[in-house]
Amino acid sequence: LLLPKPSPPPPICNPAIKKESPKVADLVEIEDLAKEKISYCRCWRSSKFPYCDGTHNKHNETTGDNVGPLVLKRKEK
Ligand code: FES
Numbered sequence: 001l002l003l004p005k006p007s008p009p010p011p012i013c014n015p016a017i018k019k020e021s022p023k024v025a026d027l028v029e030i031e032d033l034a035k036e037k038i039s040y041c042r043c044w045r046s047s048k049f050p051y052c053d054g055t056h057n058k059h060n061e062t063t064g065d066n067v068g069p070l071v072l073k074r075k076e077k
Contacts, residue, residue: 014044026050028072039069 018024028040039052046053052069060066
């Protein structure tokens with residue numbers, strides 16, 4: 001009897017950020033926006049996580065991916 005091979009697990013998104021934690025979540029209160037604009041990493045490869053350090057550019061060039069940051073901007077009054 002030949003059984004089908006089990007499917008490999010899907011690849012992980014997060015290669016290195018806070019791996020000791022069962023879930024990585026970050027809270028941002030709007031009052032925390034001391035700067036006019038701030039970028040949050042969505043590629044899971046920033047050395048300044050949760051902030052974007054531009055590492056997504058190298059990741060995109062290397063892999064053909066198209067990830068980028070979440071940019072929060074203070075609304076102009
Ligand atoms: Fe991850 Fe920019 S470094 S989105």
